[in-house]
Amino acid sequence: MMRLLSLGAGVQSSTLLLMSCVGELDKLDGAIFADTGWEPAAVYRHLEYLEAAAAAVGIPVYRVSAGNIRADMMRPDATVRGRVRDGARHTSLPFYTRDQSGAGGILKRQCTKEYKIAPIDREIRRLLGLKYRAPWPKEPVVELWMGISGDEQRRVRQSDARWKVHRYPLVFEKWMRRDDCKRWIGEHGFPIPPRSACLGCPFHSDAEWHEIKQDPEAWSDVTEFDMAIRRKGGVRGDLYLHRSCKPLVQVDLSTPEERGQRTFFETECLGYCGS
Ligand code: SF4
Numbered sequence: 001m002m003r004l005l006s007l008g009a010g011v012q013s014s015t016l017l018l019m020s021c022v023g024e025l026d027k028l029d030g031a032i033f034a035d036t037g038w039e040p041a042a043v044y045r046h047l048e049y050l051e052a053a054a055a056a057v058g059i060p061v062y063r064v065s066a067g068n069i070r071a072d073m074m075r076p077d078a079t080v081r082g083r084v085r086d087g088a089r090h091t092s093l094p095f096y097t098r099d100q101s102g103a104g105g106i107l108k109r110q111c112t113k114e115y116k117i118a119p120i121d122r123e124i125r126r127l128l129g130l131k132y133r134a135p136w137p138k139e140p141v142v143e144l145w146m147g148i149s150g151d152e153q154r155r156v157r158q159s160d161a162r163w164k165v166h167r168y169p170l171v172f173e174k175w176m177r178r179d180d181c182k183r184w185i186g187e188h189g190f191p192i193p194p195r196s197a198c199l200g201c202p203f204h205s206d207a208e209w210h211e212i213k214q215d216p217e218a219w220s221d222v223t224e225f226d227m228a229i230r231r232k233g234g235v236r237g238d239l240y241l242h243r244s245c246k247p248l249v250q251v252d253l254s255t256p257e258e259r260g261q262r263t264f265f266e267t268e269c270l271g272y273c274g275s
Contacts, residue, residue: 001140001141001142001143001165002029002030002124002127002128002141002142002143003026003027003028003029003142003143003145004028004029004030004031004032004124004127004142004143004144004145005017005020005028005030005031005032005144005145005147006031006032006034006116006120006144006145006146006147006271006272006275007031007032007033007050007061007147008033008147008196008271008272008273008274008275009033009039009043009046009047009050009193009196010043010147010193010194010195010196010197010274010275011147011149011178011181011182011185011192011193011195011275012147012148012149012170012178012181012275013031013145013146013147013196013271013275014046014050014147014181014185014190014193015147015170015176015181015184015185016145016147016169016170017031017050017053017054017059017061018050018053018185018188018190019169019174019184020059021053021054021056021057021059022188025169025173027057027058027059028054028059028145029059029127030059030060030061030062030127031050031054031059031060031061031062032061032062032064032120032123032124033047033061033062033063033064034064034065034066034115034116034117034119034120034272035063035064035065036065036066036068036069036111036115036116036198037065037067037068037069037070037071038068038069038070038198038199038200039196039197039198039199040194040195040199040212040215040218042194043193043194043195043196046191046193046194047061047063049191053190062123062127064119064120064122064123065115065119066114066115066118066119067115069091069093069111069115069198070198070199070200070221070225072091073091073093073225073229073232074225074228078091078232079232079234080092080093080095080107080232080234080235080239091110091111091114092107092108092109092110092111093107093109093110093111093198093200093201093202094106094107094108094109094111094202094203095107095202095229095239095240095241096202096239096240096241096242096243096244096245097235097236097237097238097239097240097245098237098238098240098245099236099237099238100237103237104245105237106202106243107235107239111198112272112273116272116273117272120272124142124144124164128141128142136161136162136163137162137163138162138163139162139163140162140163140164140165141163141164142163142164142165143164143165143167144159144164144165144166144167145166145167145168145169146166146167146168146271146275147170147271147275148168148170148171148271148275149170149171149176149177149178149180149181150170150171150174150175150176150177150180151177151178152171152178153171155271156168156171166271168271195208195211195274196273196274196275197273197274198273199212199218199221199222200221200222200225200226200241201273201274202240202241202242202243203273203274204241206251206253209242209248209251209253210253210254213253222241222248223247223248223249225241226240226241226242226247226248226249227247229241
């Protein structure tokens, strides 16, 4: 069975890769990083570090991509829902919506599947040597490690495909919380990983938006994007990055209570984003 890691380059999946590098976990056959093209610069720097550390012990890190999520969404013909015309881009981030009556909502998240899961699956097919359109094996041939820590147990999911089994070493073998991972990384002399997620992910907590705001280039990037998505086609109402359905530039990110909010990452994402 091929042992592969879904690498997000954040704290938890970095811990798994480094534990495999130093022999505290089985040796991986590879780690796959699905690049949305919109991670913070610090994540790409950390990824280079991980690639070098893994290469030194013979673990390949594969970078794959289904495109640049920001650039795709900024295309004039991009829609978030509805009919896709002649190659128009259909990309749905979990944007917040508010219509003229004031009713709010949140769009279904499709970006994880499109920009994370699908390119990882394509890479696994390549590594397995499966030809175009060949069916997936009917028995487990891949053990896919997920970077979920013990404090995030509700994100654990069994595989819904027969060709793979999910493994959660931090939850069921090491019993490590996120802070334990950071401590382990520090004690072993590795750099503490940055938070891994798209810069403009609507799942950011106010604390994360506040942190992004400290970097003028990153803040300008996300606020420009926030303005540009307001009237994207396909849904009733306007689209926003922030849960308050206010333009990001108008949101008060200074309140400690708000900054303490938990993110959807901590409760909903399945180990592909934010780990
Ligand atoms: S980090 Fe957020 S925006 Fe990026 S793929 Fe994951 S859910 Fe979507």
